Amino acid sequence: MVAEPERSERTPAATIGRLGWVFFVIGMSPGFYYPALTNLLTARGLDSHFIQWTWLASPIAALISPVFVGALADNRFSGQKVLGWLSLLSAVLLAIAFRLLDSEVSPIWFLVFQFASAIVGAPQWSMMASLSLFHLRSGEREFPLVRMGGTLGWVAGGLILSFVFHADTSPMAGYLGAGAKVLAGLCAFSLPSTPPLGKSRSLRSLLGIDAFALLKERDHCVFFLVTALLSMPLTAFYMWTPKHLADLGDSHAVATMALGQISEVVAMLLMSLLIRKFRVKTLLVASLSLTALRYGLFAWSGESGLRIGLIAGVTLHGLCYTLYFITAQLFLDRRVEAGLRSQAQGLISLFSNGIGSLVGTFAVRAWYDHTVGAGHGGWASFWGALGGFLFGLTVIFVVAYRGVAASRDQPTAGG
Structure with a gap:
């Protein structure tokens, strides 16, 4: 089994810079096309059912590949090589998908290649988190700075698309996203080389099944x-906030969505x-509470017709996301043995981007059709119910999550 690098006070600046740069270009890719996707498809006359299936690509992909690919990186292949090839193949498939959307063929072919791109590219974020935490000597202090590169990349993608290319509803968004994946x-x-730390060669380990043993511990479960439950209403933010902004007269919804990344x-x-x-519990509760608050702000905008509530809620998104998911990644990295860490990061993706987003995409689209589409309460009812x-x-989380006493294996003063 390969030993982990010795930990000292600081990671060399060059290593931090390289890790941050790769996060930047990984984040730039979805920053180009994710916020534009709903309005882009609407501009092509595609209805909410097609939009729903388009947004299902990521959650279905998250069910299939992150834990499995994490197991390969934990036990078989160098992590940086796995990440490189995944990014390149995903880029090719994404470019083909948007080229087909920009042609006269059936839009179903766009879905086919978009799904393929999502399945191949789904492990990128969890793989990059695992790689970074392996090389950083003080993950608690340095990982948020490195991970910030992904956020800056997402912001850059949205701003470039809106203000440089003026392509909020153009397939150009997808072409730019594919180009960023190639660069990533x-x-x-x-x-830096990231060798596999695990030593298991069993089929069970290579399929990533061992990671599910983490669910036996109460707080992990x-x-x-x-x-997973949090990720269900989060799908509404990505799918329908740009549409709500556009309905209130925002002609640069993609750029407005970038406020969340700022x-x-x-x-x-x-x-x-x-x-x-x-x-850990305090930070996670704060995130959940603020997420409920911002959906309340969205509902107020739906009731009043004023865009300010939406803008405030979008701006809160970054704080909510960071407090929950970055805390979680650091927490698991310290609580999980080295040979399971890539799989543990993949497990977060499976429950959030996979199970939660999959169920949420169906439920949210049906709720949108009932409230906004059919006029039963409109945007106020749509966001209000999700906030509740x-x-x-x-x-539920406050009652069920116990937390543990401080230990050297945890990144905070306690669980």
Whole structure:
């Protein structure tokens, strides 16, 4: 089994810069086309059913590949090589998908290649988190700074698409996203070598099944289940906030959505302090509470017709995301043995981007059709019910998650 690098106070600046840069280009790719997707498809006359299936690509992909690919990186192949090839292949498939959308063929072919691209590319974020935490000597302080590169990339993608290419509803969004994936793949090969730390060669381990043993521990089980439930209403934010902004007269909805990533940058800068000062449970409860609040702001915008509530809620998104998911990644990295860490990061993706987003995409689209599409309450009812769901989820988490005493294996003052 390969030994982990010795930990000292600081990671060399060059290593931090390289890791941050790869996160930047990985984040830039979805930053180009994710916020534009709903309005782009609407501009082509495609209805909410087709939009739903388009958004199902990521959750279905997250069910299939992150844990399996994480197991390969844990036990068989160098992590940076796995990441590089995944990025390049995903880029080719994404470019083909948007080229087909821009042609006269059936839009079903766009779905086929978009699904293929998503399945191949789904492990990118969890793989990059695992690679970074392997090389960083002080993950609690340095990982938020490195991970901030992904956020800055997402912001850059949205701003470039809106203000440089003026392509909020153009397939150009997908072509730019594919180009960023190519760059990410090439840069991944230049990262420091990340050998597999696991030694198992059993089929069970190579399929990533061993990672599910984490669910036997009570707090882990509560965390993963709440993560899945949280991710259900989160799909509404990505799918329908741009549409709500457009309905209220925002002609640069993609750029407005980037406000969430800008606030995420601020939150990342604060994380090294917060993760040391507060318990894991405190940070997770704060995230859940703020998420419920921002959906309340969205509902107020739906009732009043004023865009300010939406803008405020979008701005809160970055803080909510960082407090929950970055805390979770750091927490699991310290609680899980080295040979399972890539799989543990993949498990977060499976429960959030997979199970939660899959169920949420169906449920949210049906709720949108009932409230906004059919006029039963409109945007106020749409967001209000989701906010109520999140408030209830916060209460459940407070009661069910126990937390543990401080230990050297945890990144905070306690669980």
